Amino acid sequence: MxxxxxxxxxxxxxxxxxxxxxxxxxxxxxxxxxxxxxxxxxxxxxxxxxxxxxxxxxxxxxxxxxxxxxPAFVVVEQLGPRSLIAEFRGGVDDPYFVGSRVRLHSGEQDSRPGRVTRLDPPTKPGTDKRVLIELTKPADAKPGDILTWHLPAPxxxxxxxxxxxxxxxxxxxxxxxxxxxxxxxxxxxxxxxxxxxxxxxxxxxxxxxxxxxxxxxxxxxxxxxxxxxxxxxxxxxxxxxxxxxxxxxxxxxxxxxxxxxxxxxxxxxxxxxxxxxxxxxxxxxxxxxxxxxxxxxxxxxxxxxxxxxxxxxxxxxxxxxxxxxxxxxxxxxxxxxxxxxxxxxxxxxxxxxxxxxxxxxxxxxxxxxxxxxxxxxxxx
Ligand SMILES: [Zn+2]
Structure with a gap:
């Protein structure tokens, strides 16, 4: 059991x-x-x-x-083949973001690594902070796709x-x-x-x-x-x-x-x-x-x-x-x-x-x- x-x-x-x-x-x-x-x-x-x-x-x-x-990121829009804007839903303190590694989970493709390069505070109450993410390789991301922190498997x-x-x-x-x-x-x-x-x-x-x-x-x-x-x-x-x-x-x-x-x-x-x-x-x-x-x-x-x-x-x-x-x-x-x-x-x-x-x-x-x-x- x-x-x-x-x-x-x-x-x-x-x-x-x-x-x-x-x-x-x-x-x-x-x-x-x-x-x-x-x-x-x-x-x-x-x-x-x-x-x-x-x-x-x-x-x-x-x-x-x-x-x-x-707590994780959700893609808002793709800016270029390797860069995208995502919002972060959940409570993580600001100093943890810029420089941290993330992974994009999009459709059936394997997760794609990337890094947070900028953090913007929420613009009004009831919204989330946003980040700029640079992926290591080009990938297709759709609005709504998830990014998680890049961490080892359980x-x-x-x-x-x-x-x-x-x-x-x-x-x-x-x-x-x-x-x-x-x-x-x-x-x-x-x-x-x-x-x-x-x-x-x-x-x-x-x-x-x-x-x-x-x-x-x-x-x-x-x-x-x-x-x-x-x-x-x-x-x-x-x-x-x-x-x-x-x-x-x-x-x-x-x-x-x-x-x-x-x-x-x-x-x-x-x-x-x-x-x-x-x-x-x-x-x-x-x-x-x-x-x-x-x-x-x-x-x-x-x-x-x-x-x-x-x-x-x-x-x-x-x-x-x-x-x-x-x-x-x-x-x-x-x-x-x-x-x-x-x-x-x-x-x-x-x-x-x-x-x-x-x-x-x-x-x-x-x-x-x-x-x-x-x-x-x-x-x-
Ligand atoms: Zn929680």
Missing amino acids: RTKHEKYLLELTALPTATGREQSVIAWVERWARRRKTVDLSRDRFGNLLLKRIGARSRKPIFFTAHMDH RITRSRLRAPACDDLAGVAAAIAAFEQLNKIHSKQTAPDPPSSSGSPGSPDVRVLLTRAEEVGFIGAIAACKSGIIPKAARLVALETSKTFPDSPIGAGPIVRVGDRTSSFDPDLTYRISQIAQHIQQQDPAFHWQRKLMPGGTCEATAFQTLGFTATCLCLPLGNYHNMNADTASIDSEIISLSDYHSLIRLLIQVGRSLDDRAASPPLKDRLDRLFAQRRSLLR
Whole structure:
């Protein structure tokens, strides 16, 4: 199982993707879904993808969500055989651009190397910075083609993954891996879905929502809140990779993220998932997890929560966030820990199985009610 989950990770984090230009990731997910008879793939009118187990129905499904884009360049126009203008969609600091190497991904032809030679700031709010790129050899580029940073293919060394785009393709990989495992568990249980509010414990209705255009302000997530693809009573667990800090180190386990730079998440859902993580650790002391506010950025859970849904976030500590290596002041591969990734999948599977099991993940209110019942005599 670990081998397969690592294969998903290595394949996905290699794909060239950009905000609004997520086709290669979409094609990967389409191929994956086509090979699985029990999986239904649909999309909303904005192109966000939804994976669902065929026949699953409930009022309160659990959603694992992840975004399919990564900071990258999109061609605006070709000026000459070797030069083109592109815009950069996503958050990377200005000093990283001029001189950095890039690769053009255009149609079926092999990617073409080049270099950023000029950076122009955005001209007005809601637009992106633009760059001039000189290719090493002449190539045909069309508006909309993607350029990525020129980085080595993903590789695993000493239990770390170094890849061009962990954010958030590692989240996509984890969501799909956990979803697949939960479907297997379901198919081993012969009974049909009972018409309960959220499926029976161990046979939950877990869906995967893969969004577009997160890197410029989670536009796809906002769209998903408006498109009707998320049932009102759904519980959303947004999966992210999030900039590591000294108190949230890589390798210390996946993070139950209580909030981000902008807002804090649903207290009850966050508490219940923490309880589930705690329970896994009690059974297996080798399992590590963290509970943190990760203030390095704002994630889609803020969008879901603000627009009326119940949401929280699980994330992986990420090194070289958005390909910025602060030590070398240069563009570099992003880094996550492989054991954090596997532990995230394990936690997601357990969330799927026991979020609706009151004994395994008791609501926070139950705890307060119990405390009050035990101790109210003190107030006499
Ligand atoms: Zn990001």
